[in-house]
Amino acid sequence: MYAAVRDNLATLLAEASELGRGLPQYVERDFARYLECGVLAHGFARVRCESCQDELLVAFSCKGRGVCPSCNAKRAHVTAAHLVERVLPHVPYRQWTLSFPHRVRWVLLKDAGLLSDVLTVVLRAVFALQRRRARRQGLRGAQAGAVSFIQFFGSALQVTPHFHSLVPDGVFVPREGGVHFEGLAPPTQGEVERLLKVVRHRVLRLLEKRGALPAQGPEDALQAYQAHSLQQRLRWTEVDVRPPPRKQPRCAVLEGFSLHANTHLHANDRQGLERLCRYGARGALALERLSRAEDGRIAYRMKRPLPDGTTHLLFTGLELLRRVASLVPPPRANLTRFHGVFAPGAKLRPFLLPQAGTEAGPQKESLCLAATVEEPRKQRTARVDWAGLLRRTFALDVFACPRCGGRRKVLAYVTAPAGVRSILEHLGLPTQALKRAPARGPPQRAWC
DSSP states (O other): OHHHHHHHHHHHHHHHHTSBTOSOHHHHHHHHHHHHTTOGGGOEEEEEETTTOOEEEEEOOOOOSSSOHHHHHHHHHHHHHHIIIIIOOSSOEEEEEEEOOHHHHHHHHHOHHHHHHHHHHHHHHHHHHHHHHHHHTTOOSOBOEEEEEEEEEOTTSOEEEEEEEEEESEEEEEETTEEEEEEOOOOOHHHHHHHHHHHHHHHHHHHHHTTOSSOOOOOBHHHHHHHHHHHOOOOBSOBOOOOOOOOOTTEEEETTEEEEEEEEEOTTOHHHHHHHHHHHHOOSOOGGGEEEOTTSOEEEEOSSOOTTOBOEEEEOHHHHHHHHHHTOOOTTOOSEEEEETTSTTOTTGGGGOOOTTOOOOGGGGGGOBOOOSOOOTTOOOOOOOHHHHHHHHHSOOTTBOTTTSOBEEEEEEEOOHHHHHHHHHHHTOOSSOOOOOOOOOHHHHOOO
C-alpha cells in the first residue's frame, strides 16, 4: 500500500487536476500524511528502560481517517472502547443495516447534510416500530435509542454509503429514580419487510422534496472517481465455485433498498458488542487482504466470494489510489451518530451509563435496570493514551523492555528537524523519507 501511494500519488494528482477542480485538499492531505506515518525522519518519541537503559524510537502516526489502515484501526478501537465503557448500557442489542440503490447512493455521496437527514428518517421509523411493539405490552412513554455508524465503502472497496445502527432490543421506560429497560421479542420477518417499505417511501419522498432526484453529474475529480466506482464492473482473478447464498431471516430487499436485522447480541456479551462497534467504526482498507499478484498488479482479497465466484480484485497502483481517494470521508463529518436516548442532549442519557461488573442474567433481560447516577455534564472523558492504544490495537507494549523485563518511560518527543537528523545519524538510520515518484505521462493515466 505504501509503495502504491508513493509511486502513484503524483500521477493521481496530475490526472485529477485535469478533471474539473481536481481533488479536494483534504484528500491530498490524507495521502500526504499517510506517506509520513510511521517514518522516523518525521519525528518520534524516545523511550528508555529505567533498569537497563535500553532505548526505543517510536515514530509518530498521521492520525488520518481515510487512507492509513493503521490509524483507521486505532480509531476503531478507541471508538469501540468509548462506546462500550462510557455509552452503551448492559442491555441486549440488535444491529440494523440499511443500504441503498445506486441512484440514491450517488445523491447521498454529494450531500452530507442530506445523508444525515436520511439517517434520521430511517431511525424514526425504527423507533416508531419499537414504541408500537412496546404499547402492545402495555408500556407507555417508552423511548428508544441508537448508535449509528456511517460507512461509505463496501468489502470490494466500492463506494456504497450505508448505515449500521446498534439499537437496544427493547425500550427504556422512565420510572421514579431511574430508568427501567423492558426487552422486546425479536422482530418478525413481516415487520422487517413492512419497515423497509416505510423507509423506502420516506427516503424517496425526502429526496424528491429536496430536489435531489434526478442527481447531477460529477463536478470535480473526487466525484468523478466516486461515479466511476459506482458504475465499474468488478474484475476478478480467481474463481471459487460456491452455491448462491440462502435468504436470511429478518432481512428484506425492495427495489435496491436492503435491510438486515438478524444480528443480535446478548446483554452480557460485552466483548461481542465491542467487536461489533469496531466493525462499524473500521476503515475501508484491510491491509492484510492486500497482496502482489504475479503480473505485478495489486490483488485485494474479498471478504467472501461474490455470487459469481470472485475472490480477488486486481488493481494497478493508480487504480487502487482512485478507489481509496473516492472513499476518504469529508472532514468534520461525524461518522458515529447518536439518536434517541443516546443523543447528547437526551434527558435519559445520564441514567444509562454502563456500570462495571453489572451483568443481567438470561432470565432478567426484560428487567434490567440502568444506572441512576447522573454523569457530570462538564467532565471530559479520559482518552486512551498512545501507548495504550498501540497495546490495545496491535498487542504491542512499547513500555515493556524485552531485554530485562522492566518498564520504559518517555524521555522526549523529538520533532525539531535538526534533533531528528542528529539522533538518526548517530544510530545509522535513514534521515530522509523516500521521495514520491514523479507523475507519469498520459498513456499510463488513461482510466476511462
